[in-house]
Amino acid sequence: MDETQTRPELSQVEQVPANPPSRKRQLDNDDDAEPQAKRARTTRPTSEPVRLTRQNLARFNKIGKKKSSDPSDDSRSTKTKTTSTTSTGFADKARKNGILDPHGSRLANNLEDIRQQQAKSRATASPPESIYNNYVDRVDRAGNESTIVVATSKRLLKEYPTNYPDAYNRAFTNLPKDAGFNNGLSAPQPDFVEGLEKEEYRPFPVDDYIPGAALYQDDPRSITLPQIAGEWKGPAGDMREARMQSAYGGAAMVHARNQALAYMGEEDPPGHASVTTFTTDGTNLNLYAHYAAPSEEDEGALEYHQCLVSTTNLTGSYESFKEGRKHLRNAQDRAREQSYALKDQLKEYYKQQRHGGPHPVTEEVPSLPVPGTEPLDAYEDEYEVVEPQPVYQPTPPTSSKPKHSTSHHSHSHHSHSTPHSSKAPSSTHSSTHSSGGKRKASSSQSSHGSSGHVSKHRSYWKKDAMSGRYYHKHSDGTVSWLDEEDE
Known part of the structure; x- marks a missing residue:
């Protein structure tokens, strides 16, 4: 009695129909069997099944035993991570x-x-x-x-x-x-x-x-x-x-x-x-x-x-x-x-x-102009003042304080309600001197007896080069002017 009669399972394996000649895989030699088996495990199934020859069954049994004995396989049975530090770099x-x-x-x-x-x-x-x-x-x-x-x-x-x-x-x-x-x-x-x-x-x-x-x-x-x-x-x-x-x-x-x-x-x-x-x-x-x-x-x-x-x-x-x-x-x-x-x-x-919820609002006050660089009317902001004074923006201080007259103070009160313009300074000071003589007048008054008092508070009072008067600009933007009574 031959082997196929004593072991019917082998007879069934050998009787599996072969693939068409054009698609047949050459798996009958030992040299090619293992690479083909590996591809069968790592690629998606296709319409070309692997022939169940005795050699292939032996190979698959060997692969199965090797896989089940691998201790690392058990730890990876529930997930597949490609973040392995040993296998994927x-x-x-x-x-x-x-x-x-x-x-x-x-x-x-x-x-x-x-x-x-x-x-x-x-x-x-x-x-x-x-x-x-x-x-x-x-x-x-x-x-x-x-x-x-x-x-x-x-x-x-x-x-x-x-x-x-x-x-x-x-x-x-x-x-x-x-x-x-x-x-x-x-x-x-x-x-x-x-x-x-x-x-x-x-x-x-x-x-x-x-x-x-x-x-x-x-x-x-x-x-x-x-x-x-x-x-x-x-x-x-x-x-x-x-x-x-x-x-x-x-x-x-x-x-x-x-x-x-x-x-x-x-x-x-x-x-x-x-x-x-x-x-x-x-x-x-x-x-x-x-x-x-x-x-x-x-x-x-x-x-x-x-x-x-x-x-x-x-x-x-x-x-x-x-x-x-x-x-x-x-x-x-x-x-x-x-x-x-x-x-x-x-x-x-x-x-x-x-x-459009609340956003912090920062009010920026223009910096004081430097004489000779910008005209005074370049600043159109109107400041609320503590005492009635001209509305134009003062200039940086000098080291002396001019002498003030009562008529000058009353006139500047009238000009407080007048919008600031390039004409305001000349009309305000016309009773004293012309605009052309402003710088000279300030210079001639530098020896006034109150200059010592102002110099003591120079960090507080600053001189307006246009009017020759002293002022202080507060943090809220308002301006106070120094009168002779304040001295």
Whole structure:
């Protein structure tokens, strides 16, 4: 009895109809089988099926065993990230885009404030030791990353009301591709992020004015302008890779925050970190602060800094578990407060812009003219005066004070209601001297006995070169004149 009779499954395989001659694949030799098998795994199915020969079955069985024994496959079973630092050159591309790791980053100016905020006592009671024991047991038993995420997230993270949702392992599909920090990289896809929904910003159309503020495209409930994100790794995961992935997610959140502030004409103080990320494998918890600053090497470019805030061994002891849990929840609270503050700022600014809200009005008073450079009638502003005086704009002071007459004072009272014109000075002073003799008259009166009194207050009174009288211009624009009685 031949082999096909004792093993019917082989007979069925060999009886599969072959492909048409023009499309037949040559898979019958061992040298070509493995490359074809690889293409079968990495390309989309076509209308040309692979022949089920004994050689191909053996190859596929070998491939299946190799795949199931690969420890890295299990940790990637729930997601596909192209931000791997080992397989896609992500770290090099990120560095070229200005994304720095903690070793290359400058410490944030407010780093100590962040540490104090994360270490402060919480109003709620600490979890009992039974929670810690249960946590350690679940982490020790976890076989892959997904189990770590489920086992740790609900025991470490604080849950907020529904208007402040979270999302797990979801790519930032609405991020602009030309933001600079993401050149040549796929969209960030943190394991965890939480923030306000886009609906909370209404009526401000946040995504129209701030590209990438909403994380997810075509999602009216998209998380918008979050301030915190996190990365997990499985039991055999690389925490350095998690750190780089958190640096990328942190840069995306910093970029969006800076765009929102720039829309309002504002910015965070230099070196001020507002965004937070964390990384954990269930055993170690690391918290980072993120900010952007101009590059010191490449003028006009930005660099995104990542600063280590704290690191905690969650399974080391009950006390360390409580400490790490407290730090993480305080970081969540800070991120939430900043999310609401930024949202309120944006909505208020949009309201003012839309309805013509109050804007600061600055009244600029023209500077005093310099004799010989501009005619006095070049200034058409009328100033409200304390005493009835000519309306024309005075000129800079000189060192002497002229003698005044009673008739001059009464005449200037009459001219107070007269609009300022080029004729006003000559008509006002006609009873004393002509306009051509003004400068000479002032010079001849420089020896008047009151000059000593004026010189003592020269910083207050200034001399009008046109009339020879002394005046003081107040901060509100009004002008007072020095009379002989004031002396």
